[in-house]
Amino acid sequence: MSIQIDWFAFVQVACAALLAAAIVVTFYAIGLRLLVRAGRAPVVAPAEFTDAITVITEKEARRAAKAAAKAARKSPLTEFQKRLSLVGAYASFAVCAAAVLGGLLLIVFNH
Template sequence: MGISIDWFAFVQVFAAALIGALLVVGFYAVGLRLLVRGGRAPIVAPAEFTDAITVISEKEARRAAKAAAKAAKKSPLTDGQKRLARIGAYLSFALCGLAVLAGLSLIVLR
């Protein structure tokens, strides 16, 4: 009784995982870049963890928000270009979600 490995199936799974990861990360990175370019830099409030090594203070969070607002005001883009960049960002995030759903459908439907 020997063990038989279907190498073609292994290559298919490897290729699907690699392509899926590249699509998700790529669309997310492009969406985030367009979102920042459109003047909507995401500011995430720091989380408080009991065992955190470093936690930024409220003063540092305010400074980061102020710097993001200042950078948004300095943007050389017109309002139409900013709107187009935001629309592109949202479309990129939607494509990222579709890539995730396509990967899940491959798992569930097979």
């Protein structure tokens, strides 16, 4: 019994995976950048972890939220530019979601 490997199909899958990963990471980064530009910087609350992760204190979290709010107030952008950045951020996140959903659909229905 001999096993045959279709190397061309293997290269196609590898290239598709690299391309999809690049698309998701790029559009997620663009979405985060536009979200910050729109004055909606995501502030994550501190979490408790068991090992090897530095946890910020409540005071540091409040300070970060205060700094983000101050930066949003000092933004030189007009309200239209902020709104346009917010729409662009949501569109970038939608592209990420579509890429992930498309990959899942390919796995489920073309298996």
